Amino acid sequence: MKLSALTKVAAIGGIAALALTSCAANESGGDNAGGGDKSSSNLSGELIGAGASSQGSAQEAWISAFQTAHEKVTVNYDPTGSGAGRETFQQGASSFAGSDRAFKLEEVKKGPFQACATDSGIVEFPAYISPIALIFNVEGVKSLKLDAPTVAKIFSGKITKWNDPAIASQNPDAKLPDSNITAVHRSDDSGTTGNFTDYLGAAAPNDWKPGSIETWPKEFGGEGAQGTSGVVEAVKNGVGTIGYADASRAKDLGTVEIKVGEKYVAYTPEAAAAIVDASEFETGRTDHDLALKLDRTSDKEGVYPIVLVSYLVGCEKYAKPENAELVKQYFSYIVSEEGQKAAASSAGNAPISSSLRDKVQKAIDAIA
Structure with a gap:
């Protein structure tokens, strides 16, 4: 070695x-x-x-x-x-x-x-x-379904309880506790944050005003953690926590299916690749600067929009x-x-x- x-x-x-x-x-x-x-x-x-x-x-x-x-x-x-x-x-x-x-x-x-x-x-x-997974730690709950406005309200501090009607209505079979939500975000400037907030700004513009940002707004509160590993550890070791991280790090944590069109889509590598191939390169760049303009609002079947x-x-x-x-x-x-x-x-x-x-x-x- x-x-x-x-x-x-x-x-x-x-x-x-x-x-x-x-x-x-x-x-x-x-x-x-x-x-x-x-x-x-x-x-x-x-x-x-x-x-x-x-x-x-x-x-x-x-x-x-x-x-x-x-x-x-x-x-x-x-x-x-x-x-x-x-x-x-x-x-x-x-x-x-x-x-x-x-x-x-x-x-x-x-x-x-x-x-x-x-x-x-x-x-x-x-x-x-890679897909960006929404990971959470709520006792007795392993999977949730959420639409973009609900996700935006959770991370902006507008939804503060796990049994909030906006969450409960999309998850009628889940035993959601009457406890506080701790939304975990990256404390460092992060492209993962940039990709996640780019999705929120595109898919829920009325509920996420900052658009795509790499530095988390202090006014939204929540718990900051350094790097991908820090977010995963904070969610894993916390109570009633939710965060966002590269899907490869989700492991045994609870994960969220995201509403696309009329269906909820779980993250998979294939679903992440689908949105990339459906997107175009940005204009105004040199031939060797291949930056993509991702279509975060696609409603095509099988597309997972929170992709890194x-x-x-x-x-x-x-x-x-x-x-x-x-x-x-x-x-x-x-x-x-x-x-x-x-x-x-x-x-x-x-x-x-x-x-x-x-x-x-x-x-x-x-x-x-």
Whole structure:
């Protein structure tokens, strides 16, 4: 088993030092895992990334296989959260970022991206697709059905009791207690929050006024928790709690079916992939910046609308040329059929479609 060292990088511009820790490589990767034969690979060096905690389990699988195939390569990924990951990449303290949302156009134009050469654009593409599950902990209740307005009212603090009529009317067979709801949200700037609130703003605009936001509004109250793991632990260890997290982390907690059209839809990787393939790319971006505009209000059968599309971000041209080939090879493995299957097996996410893979690979091929 191969374990990389704990790597500390001094962030630029007054950011505190971040510890970027490599995931353990395990024996699950075959000789050709990661796009190469470990006995013949000449690829070498250390690759540093940081960002979305939602990608944590997938990154472990990707790193394991890639390091097995390329024994002279060490990959470090620090799941600090999307906001911190984007900032770390912009400051040049990492070679790539994981983010649960794409960079906004104004952010791209403003820059700078210090890992990149001065004349470089960014390469940005969907790499990890997963439903965001609403998880809860209410004794005696394992599943609930909720529509968008009810979810919005719960997380904005307008519905405060589990036996509120809006919840009870959609769950006539559930034994709902007359107890307080504790809504758990991310305390850090989070792309998961951005995706969740994007759904609320689109599907329940009258009950969720802030729209898509990554920083939780203080006036809505609730309990804040750091990262995906923090939210899951807060819901698991609390009483009458509800939160939102990458569905791969739901495990034995209660989960919510979301109303789509006239039916309630449970989260599945297939339902998450369906909404991605039905959506378009945003306009006004470069050929290698593949940001999606998701249709959160789709009423197509079998579509689950609270989906997280997590991106990988790199440079078209790197300020340090030695990083370019490492990033290109690692990204290519991640989006390959083999890499997507490895992540799905580990994290339960939905592999990207072959048509999306073709578009993404063209963007990766532009890295130099």
